[in-house]
Amino acid sequence: MAKRIRRLGVLFAALAMLLVVSGCGKSVADSDALARAKRTDKIVWGVKADTRLFGLMNTKTGQIQGFEVDMAKALTKQILGKNGKAELTQITSDTRVPMLKAGNVDAVIGTMTITPERLKQLNFSKSYFSAGQSLLVAKDSKIKSVKDLKKGTSVIGVQGSNSVDNIKKAAPDTRVLQLSDYSQAFTALKSHQGDALTTDNGILYGMSQQDPRYVVVGGTFTKEPYGIAMNKGQTNLTNAMNQALDTLQKNGTYERLLKKWFSDVPGFDVQEVQP
Amino acid sequence: MINILTNNFGTLISGLGYTLLSSIIALVASLIIGTVFALLEISHKKWVRVIGKAYVEFIRNIPLLVITMAFYVIVPQFVMQMDGFTAGTIGLTIYTSAFIAETVRAGIQAVPAGQMEGARSNGLSYTQAMVHIVFPQAIKIVVPSLGNQFINLVKNSSILAFVAGFDLMYQGKIIAATTFNTFDTYLVVGVLYLVVTMPMSYAMRYLEKHWSRA
Amino acid sequence: MQNFINAYSAVNLSYLMRGLWVTVEVSVVSIFFSFIIGTLLGVARYVKIKYFSAIVGFIIDLIRNLPLLLILFFTYFALPNIGIRLSVIPASIIAMTVFESAMLAEIIRSGIGAVPIGQMEAARSNGMTYSQAMIQIILPQAFKKMIPPLVSQFISLVKDTSLATIILLPELTQHAQIIYGQNVNYTIPMFAALALLYFIVNYALSVASHVIDRRLN
Numbered sequence: 001m002a003k004r005i006r007r008l009g010v011l012f013a014a015l016a017m018l019l020v021v022s023g024c025g026k027s028v029a030d031s032d033a034l035a036r037a038k039r040t041d042k043i044v045w046g047v048k049a050d051t052r053l054f055g056l057m058n059t060k061t062g063q064i065q066g067f068e069v070d071m072a073k074a075l076t077k078q079i080l081g082k083n084g085k086a087e088l089t090q091i092t093s094d095t096r097v098p099m100l101k102a103g104n105v106d107a108v109i110g111t112m113t114i115t116p117e118r119l120k121q122l123n124f125s126k127s128y129f130s131a132g133q134s135l136l137v138a139k140d141s142k143i144k145s146v147k148d149l150k151k152g153t154s155v156i157g158v159q160g161s162n163s164v165d166n167i168k169k170a171a172p173d174t175r176v177l178q179l180s181d182y183s184q185a186f187t188a189l190k191s192h193q194g195d196a197l198t199t200d201n202g203i204l205y206g207m208s209q210q211d212p213r214y215v216v217v218g219g220t221f222t223k224e225p226y227g228i229a230m231n232k233g234q235t236n237l238t239n240a241m242n243q244a245l246d247t248l249q250k251n252g253t254y255e256r257l258l259k260k261w262f263s264d265v266p267g268f269d270v271q272e273v274q275p
Numbered sequence: 276m277i278n279i280l281t282n283n284f285g286t287l288i289s290g291l292g293y294t295l296l297s298s299i300i301a302l303v304a305s306l307i308i309g310t311v312f313a314l315l316e317i318s319h320k321k322w323v324r325v326i327g328k329a330y331v332e333f334i335r336n337i338p339l340l341v342i343t344m345a346f347y348v349i350v351p352q353f354v355m356q357m358d359g360f361t362a363g364t365i366g367l368t369i370y371t372s373a374f375i376a377e378t379v380r381a382g383i384q385a386v387p388a389g390q391m392e393g394a395r396s397n398g399l400s401y402t403q404a405m406v407h408i409v410f411p412q413a414i415k416i417v418v419p420s421l422g423n424q425f426i427n428l429v430k431n432s433s434i435l436a437f438v439a440g441f442d443l444m445y446q447g448k449i450i451a452a453t454t455f456n457t458f459d460t461y462l463v464v465g466v467l468y469l470v471v472t473m474p475m476s477y478a479m480r481y482l483e484k485h486w487s488r489a
Numbered sequence: 490m491q492n493f494i495n496a497y498s499a500v501n502l503s504y505l506m507r508g509l510w511v512t513v514e515v516s517v518v519s520i521f522f523s524f525i526i527g528t529l530l531g532v533a534r535y536v537k538i539k540y541f542s543a544i545v546g547f548i549i550d551l552i553r554n555l556p557l558l559l560i561l562f563f564t565y566f567a568l569p570n571i572g573i574r575l576s577v578i579p580a581s582i583i584a585m586t587v588f589e590s591a592m593l594a595e596i597i598r599s600g601i602g603a604v605p606i607g608q609m610e611a612a613r614s615n616g617m618t619y620s621q622a623m624i625q626i627i628l629p630q631a632f633k634k635m636i637p638p639l640v641s642q643f644i645s646l647v648k649d650t651s652l653a654t655i656i657l658l659p660e661l662t663q664h665a666q667i668i669y670g671q672n673v674n675y676t677i678p679m680f681a682a683l684a685l686l687y688f689i690v691n692y693a694l695s696v697a698s699h700v701i702d703r704r705l706n
Contacts, residue, residue: 029569049657050670057667059504089576090657094448098457098562102569104576121455160452177359177439178449180655183670184437190673191351193358193439210671333684336691338648340662341683348669348676426554433556437655444558457566465559472554 029103034079034236037106041083045072046091046105050183052206053261054111057090064088067261068109071128074253075109075228078244092181093160097121100231107230107241111203113162114227123234124227125241127275128254131200132220133163136189136207143196145218149174156185156194163199166222182207189214200224202273205265216267225275276459283450290446291467293360297435297442298428301367306421308368309375314405316380327376334373339434342366347438359438367431371424378420382413422479426472443467496678501668508664509686515578515660516647519585523646524639526586527593532623534594535601552591557652560584565656581653589646596642600635601627633705640698644691651687661686 037043047069048055055066069088076086089105096108100122111131114124135155137143149155149171157164159178168176177194179185186207189197197204204216228245230237248254255274262270280287315327334342343366350357357365386409394404436444447464451457533545552560564584568575575583604627612622632639651662665679 049667056671059664059668059671060500062504062507090659092657094452095656097452097455098566101455101457102566103574104565104569118455159448165453178445179439180437180448183666187348187666187670187673187676188439191348192356193347193351211673332692332695333688336644336648336695337684337687338651338662340651340654341680341687344662344666345680349680352673352676430554430556433558434652436558444556457562461559461562461566465555465563468556468559469551469554473550476550476554 029101029231030233032236033106033230033234034240037080037084037237041080042085042087043072043076043080044087044089044104044106045076046096046099046108046110047072047088048092048110048182049090050092050181051111051203052210053202053265054206056206064090067129067257068111070257070260071248071254072107072109074248074257075241075244078247079240093158094180095160096229097160100229103231106234106237107228109228111200111226112229113200113224115162118162118229122232123230123238125230125238126245127225127227128245129202129226130273130275131202131224131226133166133198133222133224134201134204134216134220135218136197136199136204136214137195137217138189139213139215141195141217143217146170146221149196153196154194156188156197158182158185158199161199162224163222167198170221186211202262202268205268209265276462279450279454279456279459279463282454283446286446286450287443287463287467290441290443291471293435293440294429294432294442294444295471297360297364297367297432297440298425300364301371301428301432302421302425304364304368305371305375305424308372310379312372312376313379313383316376317383331373331376334369335377339366339370339431340437342370343434343438359435359440360442363432363435363438363440363442366434367428370431371428374427375421375424378424379413379417382416383409385416386412419479419483422475422482426475426479429468429471429475492674493678493681496668496672496675497682501675504664504668505661505682505686508659508661509690511578511658512647512650512660513690515581515585515650515653515658516643518582519589519646519650520643522582522586523589523593526590528597528628530590530594531597531601532628535598536623549591549594552588553595555588557584557588557649558655560588561653561656577653577656577658580656581650581658584653585646585650588649589642592642592645593639596635596638597631600631600638603634604630636698636702636705640694644694647691647694648687 047064048066049057049064051066053066054068055064058065072088073086076084089099091099091105091108091110093110096110096112099105100108112118113131114127118124135143135146143149143153149167151173154175154177155167155171156177156179157167159180164176164178167174177188179188182199182203185197188194190211197207201216201220208214208216228241230241258270258274262268262273312327312330315323316331318324318327343363346357346362346365347359350362390408390412391404394408395401399407432442433444435442436448439445443464447460451460454460530545530549534542534549536542561581561584564587565575565577565580568580568583608626608630609622612626613619617625650658650660653660654663654666657663662683665683669676669679
């Protein structure tokens, strides 16, 4: 309790200072993120906390866990050395681009597909995971693939994910409902708000593992190479990220982490997702 | 900024339409429900008063988001199908009804007790006296605050964005996510909200001054 | 019933309590700052200094007429553009403070307006300066009368912190959503817990306001 009261005191002080000091500094987003990371010995990562297997909040410890979280930590150590700290900030598909562009985070590792539109706005590392979009439905559902998403059906997606754009192309007659994150979206599916939930297969397998009354159907109908996203113009950080990814792939860390999270997921092929 | 507005004009206007539709439905419905609970609160029977008071106090002290999410998540699992727009509008109605109940109660209680007694002694029933004597006077006190409730409703209806309710905020979030132009999008969305709420709020201030003089 | 017992496990309850603590923390700090800023703005609007009061008034009206959700987005995503990198807790506090200050300013302005003009005149004729009279005579009387609307605005603030889930503030509602998001059977127990916890906090505030109001008036 005393510690919490103290934290409250610190917050008061910090905010009071913030109100006094007018913000006249240069935009955080424009300064060299790698130089800042080296100076402060930390990289601020945006990670998912709503996505099982990739980044999920553990309510017991209050920590976020998953493949991408482990990758973020390993990459940080690779770039900054043993003392480097990975600071984790929660993001959703909806908030990750503004978070990056505003400079709230240095890099996002959060089930983010490298797309041409996003490349105009952001830098991406090489791909570290090959996913593909699919559908999650209740076990007894009549919907078996994208073709069954006809007029009168509705499908749940997440704001800011490119899977909502893809599904509009693949099934133009279905109604798309966009929720703010994967946890909300899965809850909406369980509350019968839509006939199916669509996003990348890796995320869907995580949901199916959590609640086996829901299954992934119809195979994948897109290719979704995940990359680490950074702000446009952060060339130094992007290069450092690519080098670190290379090293992790060569020294076996990457494969070990992949197996740790995905080897016992039914229906999932660890070989298939390696880029 | 102009690009955001022109490229997404139809979507934004349809969003504004849902925002207004939800606000109007919720205003009418919460006026009815609020009046009912106000009457319960001033009933002569103690247990009826307790019910009215409990409803108002309970609803006033929990967040709109919690009420709305409960309708979006729980009701479809156990009771009936309910889409985001409906769940959001019901949430808004219930939330606002507690505030309107308090206003209506205050309005009725501001009518001197002698009015009711006089009407009763002239042979009117409780209901008749309420409808013909007390309500018309109470309305004068209640109506100005309804305008403020409507402004609150327009702002609060942004809660629909949490439940895929197709309102202005929901469309704004989606446009921001697809154009990557967060700042400008929310600026446009903000202006659209202000186009509705600012004139209303100035009109209310004018009316309040006028009404109190009359 | 079994769902309730499982849902209220020690792990889940302590996770909920951590969320409640963030709700309280953000609320208390925001109430503190918005009370100060709201008072300053309320006075600024009341005193009618040419142009200045009109501009302050217009800004207050702008903020009051926007949804809080929008202000939350702006604070979190726009402030870093001028060199301030905020984590989610301070960003939420700033957004809440901006919004609630504007709401409080209106309450305080009308509170000051309700103090009889003779009070100010009497204080001035006794040799006080305008600001002395305002601080020592007018504001204390105004606050006394404003306790119910002020506290009900504070209650709104506590409730409104739940909206910051949209920028992922780890507060009570978000923690409950995470728990029921991971197990659908916990949905009803979590909503029951949310309603109860918010009710306790806010009802305590409203009882406190009645007690203080009765003591002072």
